Amino acid sequence: MALGGLLVATGVLYLWNLGASGWANAYYSAAVQAGSQNWTAMLFGSSDAANAITVDKPPAALWVMDLSARLFGFNPWSVLVPQALMGVAAVAVLYAAVRRASGPGAGLLAGAVLALTPVAALMFRFNNPDALLVLLLVIAAYCTQRACEKGASRWWLIAAGVAIGFGFLTKMLQALLVLPAFAAAYLLAGHRPVGRRILDALTAAGAAVVSAGWYLLLVELWPKESRPYIGGSQTNSITELTLGYNGIGRLTGNEPGGLGNLNHDVGWGRLFGFGMGADIAWLLPAAVICLAAGFVLTRGRPRTDRTRASLILWAGWLVVTALVFSYMNGIVHPYYTVALAPAIGAGIGIGSNLLWQNRRDVRSATAMAGAVLVTTVLAAVLLARHSDWMPWLRAAVAVGGVGATVLLLVVGRLHRRAARLVAALAVTSCLAGPAAFSVATAASPHSGALPSVGPSRHGGPPGGFPGGGLLSSPNPHPDLIRLLTTDAGQFTWAAAVVGSNNAAGYQLASGAPVMAVGGFNGTDPSPTLEQFVADVQAGRIHYFVVGPRLMMGRSGTETTESAAIRDWVEARYLELTVDGTVVYDLTQGAGNLTGGA
Known part of the structure; x- marks a missing residue:
């Protein structure tokens, strides 16, 4: 029943007033329109039904919207509802993954953190490829966890490879950022002999290559005169698009056809800055503390311990992706950080569960108190950037956070019922800021290529602004x-x-x-x-x-x-x-x- 309530609440948050955004990102909506009219346009992800040029991403996310438009007609709801349902599915799969490692309570907390992360509330209500990418990566993580368990079939690891392959067909090389974490989790904690683990990992890599490579091969072998030009490339090549504009160029800033290195916030502070902070930073320090504490608390367990394998997977996902987002010099947008949300949710769910089980140890109690204090202080800082919006919330979060911090230091001595009340106060104080921002995000219409989280700051027609521009589309008279x-x-x-x-x-x-x-x-x-x-x-x-x-x-x-x-x-x-x-x-x-x- 608790899981059902979480999924229903997530669905309401992601579906409520969804049509207010109109075509949302008109760039992708136009491609869906084309794909719903022409099968060749659907196959290649063309911007128009006459197949002049494709969008600058592979078309897997468009395929889902194309099928929805063909089934239910082309309209904003048939474009946006699949994204919202992907968000509900991602919460459900994350719950299932964390539950296998730490139980249902941890799974519920992880799912709630994902659902209430502002950038998740933004992107699961928007028609960019990120919604499908996140869902596929969470599915791959679940399959990898199952592969690590005793007696598990190697098909779980192959399924993880297939999910990553289709993630590649959604947003290319970004889907590969989780591979080091998944490989480390299976090779270090899998139950099979080491030789079999290596062979299984290579088989899974082969599955990823096949599930992604067939499409690249199809495009490269298709006669160029009978398909659209590959948008984002300078040589009409999807291989160049993969390695250049959507590949190494994103790291170096040297992107063929890009606009050059426009970044001025490269470094570890980017995720907390004015560009990305409100999207993802709220619970990031807490996730790091919980993951670190989880490794300390499981250090004496067997190599194949299920919980520690899960910690390796989610911590690796979080660290690698966070480092890349922090230091990439090419095109990077705040909404990319939605890829961090599942790892943050899982890290908090698993780590906080271990800390709570050991709350009578002063070190665990101190770690929990520190996580709550850092989280609520950070929430106050992020809310202060919008000082004219719900000013009372900042004070409430601060008071609740300080109270929870003090009580967590002695929670191991409290009666069980009182301890649960302290836990509820801590969770509420930590989630109040991102939850409020997520609701404000859902309440605001979003359009253009660069949507932002939080309360609406401007008006305008949902289909774009008159006259258009670089990142929005014209709304012709x-x-x-x-x-x-x-x-x-x-x-x-x-x-x-x-x-x-x-x-x-x-x-x-x-x-x-x-x-x-x-x-x-x-x-x-x-x-x-x-x-x-x-x-x-x-x-x-x-x-x-x-x-x-x-x-x-x-x-x-x-x-x-x-x-x-x-x-x-x-x-x-x-x-x-x-x-x-x-x-x-x-x-x-x-x-x-x-x-x-």
Whole structure:
């Protein structure tokens, strides 16, 4: 019943007023629209049903939304509900994993921590790939734990490899950050002889390679002229996308087609800073304390102890992922930290359970008190960054935290019923801040490519802001929509515009394919000027819409393809302004045809 209550509460939190966000991330919603209309677009994750270019991620997360849209129709609910259900499933699987190591109480606490982490409340209500990635990684962790148990079939470890492989097809190399932890847990704590453990680990790695590699092989072998351009790459290669823009470039900042190293907060403090702190930092120190204490308390147990194997797995997940997020120099966004939430929840659930069992030992009592004190002080700091929002909460958390800290120091001497009340006070004080922030996050509509946690700070239409921009999509006025939809069926693309976010806004509003020139950042060399001119001359593109200039620009004397295309159109066709937006009709006579293409 307690688990059922937790899952129902999680479902309410993640589903409540979900439609207020409209298309949420229009970039991915437009790809779902395309995939619901065209099977090739679905297979490759195209931005439009005419298959000009793909999104800059592999399409596994889109496949789930595509199927939902095909079953229930394309609308914001069919796009967003699968994400919310993935969040409920992730809480359930995390509960199951922690329960096997430390019992149902620890599992409930771990699940509650995951559900009430603000960035989880954000991303399980949003249509980025992170929701599916987190679910798959938690499933892989559960399977790895089962593989470590006595008498377990090697198929559990193979299943973990398959889950990681499909995680790769969701967000590429980020899915591999958990591999060191999973390998360490099985090789150090598995019941099989060491030789068999090594062979099993290699088999699981092979399963991961096969479950991810088939798609990479399919894309690379597919004739390029009959599939969309691979967005995010500079050579129309998914291998380059994997190793470059979505791979090593994320660590070094040298990303082909990226915007360069824009980070100024690299270092251990990034997870607590103004960018990421409110998303994930609330319970991070407590998780570290609980995990460290767990290793101390299980140091004398057998090598194959189930609880210690679980500690190795979740601690490794937390440390490796936290270090990468803290020191990566490429594109990194605060919402990426949702990948830390399961490890934080598991660490607190397992470690606090061990500490509570040993609460009569002054060292365990001190560790619990220290974790509560650090957590509530940190909550007060994070809440102070939003001082005009629920100012009383900061004081309540501080008072409750100090009281719980003092009582935990002597909790081993208290009657069992009194001790439970102290535990309840401690848990409530620690979860009050993130829970309130999660509710505020769920109560606020979110759109664009960079959603943020906490109370809403601005208004605006859920589909985007008029005029659009680098990270949000245009919300075109009715006259422009009518212009784009008129005779749209006679053209391959109703319009072309620089940047995928710009294209998404016009495509979602019109329902017709819109070519995203240059992909997400406007920096992909697709189409080339020559290809674009050929499409115009063949009558495939009706309009060119002048959206906001992205950060593509020029580098020295070089000009990107998208900038060259825009210049070519502006120099040759007559300008038409519709509802404040500049549009060029590419089927009408050019204003200046001299000079050729």
